[in-house]
Amino acid sequence: xxxxKKMVEAITSMEEDFAQWYTDVVKKAELxxxxxVKGCMIIRPAGYAIWENIQRELDRRFKETGVENVYxxxxxxESLLEKEKDHVEGFxxxxxxxxxxxxxxxxxxxxxxxxxxxxxxxxxKNIIHSYRDLPKVYxxxxxxxxxxxxxxxxxxxxxxxxxxxxTAHATAEEAEERTVQMLNLYADFCEEVLAMPVIRGRKTExxxxxxxEATYTIEALMHDGKALQSGTSHNFGDGFAKAFGxxxxxxxxxxxxxxxxxxxxxxxxxxxxxxxxxxxxGLVLPPRIAPVQVMVIPIQQQKEGVLEKAxxxxxxxxxxxxAKLDDSEKSPGWKFSEQEMRGIPLRIELGPKDIAxxxxxxxxxxxxxxxxxxxxxLETTVPRLLDEIQRDMFARAKAHRDAHIWxxxxxxxFKAIAAEKPGFIRGxxxxxxxxxxxxxxxxxxxxxxxxxxDQEQISSTCVCCGRPAHKLVYWGxxx
Amino acid sequence: xxxxKKMVEAITSMEEDFAQWYTDVVKKAELxxxxxVKGCMIIRPAGYAIWENIQRELDRRFKETGVENVYxxxxxxESLLEKEKDHVEGFxxxxxxxxxxxxxxxxxxxxxxxxxxxxxxxxxKNIIHSYRDLPKVYxxxxxxxxxxxxxxxxxxxxxxxxxxxxTAHATAEEAEERTVQMLNLYADFCEEVLAMPVIRGRKTExxxxxxxEATYTIEALMHDGKALQSGTSHNFGDGFAKAFGxxxxxxxxxxxxxxxxxxxxxxxxxxxxxxxxxxxxGLVLPPRIAPVQVMVIPIQQQKEGVLEKAxxxxxxxxxxxxAKLDDSEKSPGWKFSEQEMRGIPLRIELGPKDIAxxxxxxxxxxxxxxxxxxxxxLETTVPRLLDEIQRDMFARAKAHRDAHIWxxxxxxxFKAIAAEKPGFIRGxxxxxxxxxxxxxxxxxxxxxxxxxxDQEQISSTCVCCGRPAHKLVYWGxxx
Numbered sequence: 001x002x003x004x005k006k007m008v009e010a011i012t013s014m015e016e017d018f019a020q021w022y023t024d025v026v027k028k029a030e031l032x033x034x035x036x037v038k039g040c041m042i043i044r045p046a047g048y049a050i051w052e053n054i055q056r057e058l059d060r061r062f063k064e065t066g067v068e069n070v071y072x073x074x075x076x077x078e079s080l081l082e083k084e085k086d087h088v089e090g091f092x093x094x095x096x097x098x099x100x101x102x103x104x105x106x107x108x109x110x111x112x113x114x115x116x117x118x119x120x121x122x123x124x125k126n127i128i129h130s131y132r133d134l135p136k137v138y139x140x141x142x143x144x145x146x147x148x149x150x151x152x153x154x155x156x157x158x159x160x161x162x163x164x165x166x167t168a169h170a171t172a173e174e175a176e177e178r179t180v181q182m183l184n185l186y187a188d189f190c191e192e193v194l195a196m197p198v199i200r201g202r203k204t205e206x207x208x209x210x211x212x213e214a215t216y217t218i219e220a221l222m223h224d225g226k227a228l229q230s231g232t233s234h235n236f237g238d239g240f241a242k243a244f245g246x247x248x249x250x251x252x253x254x255x256x257x258x259x260x261x262x263x264x265x266x267x268x269x270x271x272x273x274x275x276x277x278x279x280x281x282g283l284v285l286p287p288r289i290a291p292v293q294v295m296v297i298p299i300q301q302q303k304e305g306v307l308e309k310a311x312x313x314x315x316x317x318x319x320x321x322x323a324k325l326d327d328s329e330k331s332p333g334w335k336f337s338e339q340e341m342r343g344i345p346l347r348i349e350l351g352p353k354d355i356a357x358x359x360x361x362x363x364x365x366x367x368x369x370x371x372x373x374x375x376x377x378l379e380t381t382v383p384r385l386l387d388e389i390q391r392d393m394f395a396r397a398k399a400h401r402d403a404h405i406w407x408x409x410x411x412x413x414f415k416a417i418a419a420e421k422p423g424f425i426r427g428x429x430x431x432x433x434x435x436x437x438x439x440x441x442x443x444x445x446x447x448x449x450x451x452x453x454d455q456e457q458i459s460s461t462c463v464c465c466g467r468p469a470h471k472l473v474y475w476g477x478x479x
Numbered sequence: 480x481x482x483x484k485k486m487v488e489a490i491t492s493m494e495e496d497f498a499q500w501y502t503d504v505v506k507k508a509e510l511x512x513x514x515x516v517k518g519c520m521i522i523r524p525a526g527y528a529i530w531e532n533i534q535r536e537l538d539r540r541f542k543e544t545g546v547e548n549v550y551x552x553x554x555x556x557e558s559l560l561e562k563e564k565d566h567v568e569g570f571x572x573x574x575x576x577x578x579x580x581x582x583x584x585x586x587x588x589x590x591x592x593x594x595x596x597x598x599x600x601x602x603x604k605n606i607i608h609s610y611r612d613l614p615k616v617y618x619x620x621x622x623x624x625x626x627x628x629x630x631x632x633x634x635x636x637x638x639x640x641x642x643x644x645x646t647a648h649a650t651a652e653e654a655e656e657r658t659v660q661m662l663n664l665y666a667d668f669c670e671e672v673l674a675m676p677v678i679r680g681r682k683t684e685x686x687x688x689x690x691x692e693a694t695y696t697i698e699a700l701m702h703d704g705k706a707l708q709s710g711t712s713h714n715f716g717d718g719f720a721k722a723f724g725x726x727x728x729x730x731x732x733x734x735x736x737x738x739x740x741x742x743x744x745x746x747x748x749x750x751x752x753x754x755x756x757x758x759x760x761g762l763v764l765p766p767r768i769a770p771v772q773v774m775v776i777p778i779q780q781q782k783e784g785v786l787e788k789a790x791x792x793x794x795x796x797x798x799x800x801x802a803k804l805d806d807s808e809k810s811p812g813w814k815f816s817e818q819e820m821r822g823i824p825l826r827i828e829l830g831p832k833d834i835a836x837x838x839x840x841x842x843x844x845x846x847x848x849x850x851x852x853x854x855x856x857l858e859t860t861v862p863r864l865l866d867e868i869q870r871d872m873f874a875r876a877k878a879h880r881d882a883h884i885w886x887x888x889x890x891x892x893f894k895a896i897a898a899e900k901p902g903f904i905r906g907x908x909x910x911x912x913x914x915x916x917x918x919x920x921x922x923x924x925x926x927x928x929x930x931x932x933d934q935e936q937i938s939s940t941c942v943c944c945g946r947p948a949h950k951l952v953y954w955g956x957x958x
Contacts, residue, residue, distance in 0.1 A: 033602060033605060033606065035551070035552050035598065035601070035602070036556055036559055036598075036601050037552040037554045037555070037556060037589065040552035040553075040554060041552070042549065042550070042551055042552065042598075042602055043549055043550040044549055045547035045548065045549055045617070048547075048548050048549050048550055049547075049548070051550075052548065068524035068527075068528075069524065069527050069528070069531065070521065070522055070523055070524055070527050071521070071522040071527055071530075071622075071640060072514070072521055073514050073516045073519035073520070073521065073638055074519075074553075074591075074622060074624070074638055075516045075519060075575075075638070076516070077515055077516060080515055093581050093582060094581050095581065096554075096577045096579070096580050096581075096589075097577060097578065097579040097580075098575045098576060098577050098578075098591065099576060099577075099578045099579065100575070100576040100578065101575050101576075101626035101637075102572050102573050102574065102575075102626040103572055110516065110575075112553075112577065112591070119514065119515075119521075122514070122515050123512060123514070123521055126512060127512065138524070142622070143550075143553060143621070145553070147580035147581040158580075159552055159553055159554070161550060
C-alpha cells in the first residue's frame with residue numbers, strides 16, 4: 001500500500017536542521033500551539049496528556065516517600081522576594097510584575113512566582129514551632145513565570161508547568177539526605193519511565209541555584225549532542241531559615257534553625273523526550289509515558305466486517321494497554337503517518353486478508369519492524385512488545401549518549417572536541433571559577449555537573465589552566 | 480476516658496456565630512493558612528487532598544464524556560480581553576494587571592486570567608477550519624485571579640483553583656446539549672460524591688455570565704440557610720465566535736460560525752462541604768471525598784501488643800478503604816478531637832480490653848454513634864458503614880434543605896420570610912429586571928435560579944409587582 005507522505009514531508013530532517021526539526025515536531029505532533037501572548041505556549045491535548053502521565057507517575061513516587069501536596073499563592077510581594085539576598089539577585093531580573101488590582105494601583109507590587117522558596121519560608125515560619133512539627137515535606141504542582149528573552153516550546157518559555165518540592169528538617173544531615181533522595185527519584189523516573197539515561201551530579205558554585213548551598217542535577221544528552229538539565233534538587237542549609245527566621249524548639253529545649261531543600265521538574269521533560277527519542281518521522285514516545293500505546297488502523301474499512309473486527313481487537317487489547325481505534329475517513333497511509341508523527345509506540349494494521357487469516361500486522365514505531373501476530377495472541381504479544389520497546393529505547397539512548405562522551409586531558413584537546421564533536425566532554429577542573437568562565441567564553445561549553453558515580457581521574461591537571469585538579473566535570477553545550 | 484477538649488473548645492459554635500465558626504474550622508482543621516498576599520490563601524495538605532479527590536473524580540467523569548485537557552497561558556493581552564464587549568465589562572474591573580516583564584515595561588499590559596474564554600477563542604480560531612475539526616471539548620485545571628475586595632477562604636479569594644471547560648460545536652443544538660450535560664454532571668457529582676443536594680436551574684438575564692446567552696447553575700443550601708452557587712455551565716451561542724471570527728466550512732461547503740459553551744467548578748466546593756456538613760466539633764467529610772476515611776486510634780498504646788495490633792488492623796482495612804494510624808504521642812482524647820475536627824468519617828478505638836475480646840469500637844463522625852465490631856468483621860463492616868454515612872449525610876442535608884424552602888405568594892409574604900426564615904424562597908416572577916433589583920435592594924435576596932425540575936406554578940402573579948407571572952424563581956441570600 002502506498003504510504004501517504006504529506007505529513008512526513010512537511011517536517012525538516014534532523015540532520016539538516018535539528019532546531020527546525022524540533023519545532024516541526026512540536027507543531028505537527030500537535031503538542032503545542034503558539035498563543036497571542038509572546039513567549040507563552042498553549043499545551044494541546046496530545047502534549048498535555050504526556051504531562052498528565054508524568055504528573056501521575058512522579059506524584060505517586062513522591063507520595064511513597066511521604067510528600068504531601070499543597071497550593072501556595074501565585075503572587076509574591078516584592079518585600080518578601082527580597083528577603084534572601086542571593087535569591088532575589090538571581091530572580092528579580094526575570095520576573096513579571098503585577099502593579100494594578102482592578103482599577104487601582106497596588107501599594108506594593110507583586111511578582112508572579114518564578115519559584116516559591118520565599119512563600120514556603122514565610123509559611124514554614126508560621127507553622128513550625130517544635131521538633132514535633134518536623135520534617136515538613138511539601139510539594140506543589142503549578143505554573144511559574146520567568147520573563148525569558150529567547151523562548152522555545154517546552155525548553156524555555158515565559159510560563160511553564162512544574163512541581164516544586166520544599167522541605168524543612170531538624171538537621172543538616174536529614175536535609176542532605178532528602179536532597180539526594182529526590183535527585184535519585186528524578187533520575188530513576190527518567191531512566192525507567194522516559195527511557196532517558198541521565199548523569200547524576202553536583203553543580204559548580206557558578207551554576208548552582210540562587211540561594212542554595214548545593215545544587216544537584218541530572219543531565220541528559222539530546223540527539224544533537226547538546227545537554228539538557230532535566231531536574232534539580234537543592235540543599236539550602238539554614239541560609240533561608242536565617243533570612244526568614246524559621247526556628248524550632250528542639251528536643252533539648254534549644255531554639256534552632258531548620259534546614260531546607262527544594263527540588264523541581266518541569267514540562268521541559270517533554271522537550272527532552274522529543275529530542276532524545278524522536279526521528280525524521282516525528283515523535284517516538286516511550287510506551288510507559290505514551291497516552292496512547294497502540295493505534296488500531298483498519299485497512300479497507302468500508303469492507304464488511306473490518307470495522308467490527310477492529311473494534312473488537314481494540315476493546316480486547318484495551319484491557320492490557322492504552323489502545324485506540326482510528327476509524328476516521330482518512331486513508332490508511334495518512335493514518336500511519338499521523339500515528340508515526342504522534343509517536344504512538346505500536347500500530348496494528350488489520351484488513352480483510354488479515355481477518356481471514358485470524359492475524360494482523362503489528363508495527364513498532366521505534367524500529368519500523370513489522371510483526372505478523374495471530375489475533376488470539378495479541379493480549380500477550382502487545383504488552384511484551386511494549387516492554388521490549390521501552391527497554392530498547394533506553395538501550396539505544398544510552399548507547400548514543402555513551403558514544404558521545406569524550407575525554408579531554410588538556411585545553412587543546414578540549415577545544416578541538418568542543419569544535420568538532422557533539423556530546424559531553426569529561427575534563428578535570430581545578431575548582432577555579434575563572435577556568436569555567438574561560439571555557440564558556442571560548443567554547444560555549446558549560447560545566448554540566450561533577451558526577452556522583454563516575455569518579456575516574458582522567459588526568460591530574462585542570463583541562464583549562466593545567467594546575468593540579470581533582471574534580472571531574474562533565475562539560476557540554478546546553479539547552 | 481476523659482476527652483481532651485482543648486481543640487474543640489477553641490472553635491465558636493455554629494449557632495453563636497456561623498461566620499466565625501466557618502473561619503475557625505478552616506483554620507483548626509488545617510485546611511488553609513493565610514499568606515502575606517492579601518486575599519490569597521495557602522491550601523494546606525488536609526485541604527489540598529480534598530481538592531485532589533475532587534479533581535480525580537470530576538476529571539474521570541469529564542473524560543468519560545470525551546473531554547480532553549489542555550493548558551493555556553495565564554496571561555491575556557488587554558486587546559484580546561476587550562474583543563467581546565459584555566465579557567470585558569464583566570471582568571475588567573476585577574483583574575490583576577502585569578505591566579512589567581523583568582526590568583522593562585511591557586508594550587501592552589497583560590491581565591492574569593480571571594477566566595479563559597478569550598484565550599480559547601483565539602486558539603479555536605486557529606485550529607478550527609472544517610466540520611471535521613468539531614466538536615472541540617477542551618478543559619483545563621488551573622488557577623485564576625479576580626481582585627475581590629472582600630475575601631473569605633475557599634468562598635471568595637483573589638486567587639482560586641478551578642477547572643474551566645470550553646467547547647466549540649457545529650450547531651446550536653449540540654452546544655445546548657453539552658451545556659446541560661455538564662450541568663447535570665456537576666449536579667450528580669455534588670449529590671453522589673459530596674452528599675450535597677442541589678437545585679438545577681437557569682440564571683436570569685441579570686445573573687448570567689458576562690457574554691453568555693444562557694447560564695445554568697446548581698445552587699446548594701448551606702447550614703445557615705444561605706445559598707451557594709456551586710457550579711455553572713454557560714451557553715454562548717455564536718456570540719464569541721462572531722467577536723473572534725471562529726468559522727468553519729460545513730458539510731454543505733458553507734462557512735458558518737461555531738457555537739460555544741464553558742463550564743466551571745472551583746475550590747469553593749470545599750467551602751460548600753464545610754458549610755453543608757460541618758458541626759460544632761469541626762469538619763464532617765463525606766466518605767467518598769475524605770482523604771482519610773478511617774483513623775485507627777490505639778488506647779494505652781504503651782502496653783505490649785497494642786501498637787502492633789493497631790498496625791495490623793490499619794493494614795488490613797487499608798485494603799478496603801483509605802485508613803491511617805495515629806501512633807503519635809498525644810493522648811487518645813486529643814487524637815479523638817483531632818480526628819473529629821478534621822472530619823474523618825470513622826475512627827476505630829483499639830485498646831488492650833478490645834484486643835483481648837478480638838473486638839474494637841468504631842465511632843461514626845457524623846452521628847457520634849459507637850459500634851462494637853469484631854476484628855474479623857472489620858473488612859466488611861467498615862465499607863458498609865462508610866456507604867451508610869455517605870447515604871445518611873446526603874439524606875440529612877436534603878432534609879435540612881427541603882425544610883428551608885418557603886413559598887411566597889406576594890411581596891408581604893416574601894419580605895416576612897426573607898426577614899425571619901433562612902433558606903430558599905420560591906416565588907413567581909414576571910421577568911422584569913426591576914423586580915429583581917427591588918427584591919435585592921429591599922431584602923438582600925437574589926434570584927438564584929429558575930429551576931429545571933420544579934415547575935410548580937405556586938401563584939399566577941409576580942411575587943414583587945403583582946403582574947402576571949409564569950416563571951418560578953428560587954430566591955435566596957447568597958455567599
